[in-house]
Amino acid sequence: MQSPFGTPPLSDNIRAEARALGFGLVGIAGPDRSKHLAFYRRWLNEGYNGEMGYLARPDAVSRRGDLRGTMAQVRSVVVVGLDYLSEAGGEEPNDASVGVIARYARGRDYHSVVKMKLLDLAERIQAHIARPLMARAYVDTGPMLERDLAHRAGIGWFGKNTMLIHPRRGSWFFLGALLLDLEIEPDTPFPVDHCGTCTSCLDACPTGALLGRDDDGAPVMDARRCISYLTIEHRGPIPRELRSAIGNRIYGCDICQDVCPFNSPKLVEITKEPDLKARDHVDGQLLINLMEMDEVAWDNFSRGSALRRGKRAGFLRNVAVALGNWGSPAAVPALVRALGDGESLVRGHAAWALGRVGGSAAHAALSARLEVEVDSSVRAELELELDH
Template sequence: MSTLGTAPATELTARIRERAQELGFDAVGFAPLGRSEHGDAYARWVEAGHAGEMGYLAREDAVAKRRDPSLVLPGGRSAVVVAKGYSGEAEQPDALHDPSRAIFARYARGDDYHEILKPRLIELQEWIGREVTPVGGRAYVDTGPVLERELAARAGLGWFGKNTMLIQPQRGSYYFLGVILLDVPLPADPPFEREHCGTCTRCLDGCPTGALLGRDASGAPRMDARRCISYLTIELKGPIPRELRPLIGNRIYGCDICQEVCPHNNTRFVQITSEEAFWPRQGVHGDRLIELMEMDQAEFARRFKNSPVKRAKRRGLLRNVAVALGNWGAPEAVPVLLAALQDDEPLIRGHAAWALGRIAFRSDCPPDAVSACIAAAERRLSGEKDEWVREELSLALGEISRNGESAPA
């Protein structure tokens, strides 16, 4: 373990704070690094299966590291926690009220935050190293085996909302977090003790999929990630469970609903980020679903270069777009979905079949569109090799045969 040299420790934290702000971070706090106070809650979350297919969170070593950061940084003594705002606009454009357009979560409308913030955090760590040598450390933005929100609360930045977000007073929750673990002790900020949710339940009421489960007896906010639209549209690699598809609406990449409804994110508090890299790019949020569905691999790579959206890959994103087109339910979407039935990716073919079933089931779908859907689905079924796609096609044909019976579920 290193020592702090001759400078008084509080002077050092003041200088780190200043340097972090020069590097563009909006808030900085310091926390002592010890065993997690909430390791049991994390383990319970994993045991309940709430992490879904995010195996990297559920492995035994992953749980152990989150409980005990010294397994991540031997001799770790303190954490520098930073927050960086990403909201590029105070109000959402029309996509929110126009089901033919795509809603991307705010954090995904500009450049990938990992690529922007991680190098800056490493720069901050190296700067600290030059001031307090030698210092061992690890910098993480999102992907490290650390409980970032717990460290942020412990460093005094904010509280855990019932939506599970770390909320900063007067600033809200549209913030990324980053942490540097260090093997020197630093004076800590007072932890954030209060919670400002009170009796409010807007996020719990507003979540369309019932992913938010409220606080448990210990006060921990709980979420079943398997039901969260953010998980379903980004992390889940395979088919989206059928019963959840209608609840996704036109949110095709991530979800902000439980933050949009939160009074702490009202326009009085949300500050437009000065980080231009996070400002919305053209051709992402608010784009027409039909156009997105037509994207080939080259267009996907062009449009989402350096964007967080590339994580879903073309097949994941078009899976989501197909679901949103089915939810829109308009016959205009039929041609592009018929083309998607021929896509090389089974994931896209299967969700396109679902969407066609949903559209052609509706009583207001014109008869020629219904016939086109039946003919295309039957043709595809006769040559389809993928078992799951065959099942989706058969279910879609079943739906269409009941055309007009009642509104789709």
């Protein structure tokens, strides 16, 4: 649409500025209430959020439905997508002795990368208007249904894997939202669901976390079963019945995106953002080396990265599970040392892993630890493994 003065409308300028900053996807949503809040509440009522209590805080739930609770003056939302894939294909090595870290966490922490760019975008938009602009930037940092906003801004549809998918870019992108006190013509919501009869993600999910679409067509996930939740958000012991399905995924999970035809290596965009490029030392490390990390090594390994969210104890818990799933006697020395770790979470999972590996050395280490162990949860793990 042309403005009366022959200059391009502000929305075109905003799109151009966003693209110039490297956002591969950009759309504009209005400030209206979300139509999906009732679904979100039902999802919480089922307990599918697990321990992610912040998702269920009553004040924050209503703010998810109505952006005005977050910024009273909001008139529009610029929604952006930033590609983060470092290489096309790059399938996980079929080698159970190394750890796999989800692609989103291999580069610098995306929260800061996307947020800085959104703040730059706000400055650039300011340069196009004569009055002071009010803007707030969010990247997973506020009570916002980011995928809902992206759908409303015409960026993509909700796949059965619950990801927001763009028809020509797949789903390897982060979302961010810039709330503005500026009225801009919104885009039309993304009109189609391109999943059709495909069920690849549902079939591939190793833990059965994806429950398919409900009667209204909303994709449902039981996050308590999702490997991403279990290895990042969940703080305590991983339920024993889910440990073997985790394989060698030690931080996050990409399986339901890897199998999606819209993420075919021929279609996807590789990130142009240097900060999001995978760091050399992060993915594909030998599990036995990772298991030896003390606090200093962990600090170096996770600095500046989204891996920090998991904390050392949670990360080594995941590594212990992966070593148990590898099941090689070569894992025994590292696991025996982990039985003496200062964190009970690590000791308990090391006990489970030694039980999976089996053999006389593992058995002797479990018995010796039981003699001195004082933590009841670790004792329970040791006893279960010795009973086997």
